[in-house]
Amino acid sequence: MATLRGCQLLRKFFGVTPLLRLGQRVSSPLVHVPVSVARVRCAATNPGDGGQKVSARLAEMRQILQEAEERALSAGSEPTPKITIDHVTVGFARSGGPGGQNVNKVNTKVDMRFNVKNAYWLSDRIRERILQMEKNRINKDGEIVISSTKTRTQKGNIEDALEKLQAIIDAAAYVPPPPSEEQKKRITKLANAAEQKRLQNKKALSQKKAIRRTKDSWD
Known part of the structure; x- marks a missing residue:
């Protein structure tokens, strides 16, 4: 116990x-x-x-x-890396769901691919942490695919997909604070x-x- x-x-x-x-x-x-x-x-x-x-x-x-x-x-002392459009590959498609004739005419859906294995701008610790955390979402090429249909514009969906990827990076970069003396004594x-x-x-x-x-x- x-x-x-x-x-x-x-x-x-x-x-x-x-x-x-x-x-x-x-x-x-x-x-x-x-x-x-x-x-x-x-x-x-x-x-x-x-x-x-x-x-x-x-x-x-x-x-x-x-x-x-x-x-x-x-x-x-390690700053949290920030992802930009230069770090990803973006594809567009027609959105589904409500939206009137706009969804049938304009390719506003965003399919964003982020290759984690080749993201050498990330530290080894953060890159390997992402590979561990998102192992069920990473394909055989080492990519995370993020789709977004949040807005009716390509720009808005690109920003939304980048925010989702940044949240993944932020979670991987987080390190808990060092243990306090009270915590160490209790565990000991x-x-x-x-x-x-x-x-x-x-x-x-x-x-x-x-x-x-x-x-x-x-x-």
């Missing part, structure tokens, strides 16, 4: 979704950059603890928190509680096996 609450806090505050098993990669639903969790099989030492050994679970949590801080600090406390419970369960299981071996020796 304590481990589950710790994971919920990481997901809520830092955009990190940690897996409960050690030695696996951890990624965020909000932040693209993956957190590489060290393959810790035993206790580890931390300079902040005076060289004393800390549990592998606590070392994992501390690493996740540290990398969340580093991402927040590094992304703080939950990680410690989970580790103590794990050790207790391990000890109980070991004692149970020892009793079974003793009974077998009677036979």
Whole structure:
């Protein structure tokens, strides 16, 4: 239970979704950059603890928190990229629905294609985040296709489609703020509680096996 609450806090505050098993990669639903969790099989030492050994679970949590801080600090000076008409390919078609004879005469519908894989004007972090967030909308050529029939003019629909693409870029560029000291203490406390419970369960299981071996020796 304590481990589950710790994971919920990481997901809520830092955009990190940690897996409960050690030695696996951890990624965020909000932040693209993956957190590489060290393959810790035993206790580890931390300079902040005076060289004393800390549990592998606590070392994992501390690493996740540290990398969340580093991402927040590094992304703080990175401006959000702005998409323009030069970054997309635009096609036009006749709109459907109401609108009188205008929809049957003028190609006002906009089909805008944005090739994410070739958008090198975006940073690697933002581009890869978009590929992850919009994977169900990206075609085999690496394009996101945005259609707009919001207005009765081509110009208005182009602006609407660009706004939709900009919203996708803004969401991919967002990085949660760094964790506060209170949040770090709370998560550390939950990680410690989970580790103590794990050790207790391990000890109980070991004692149970020892009793079974003793009974077998009677036979």
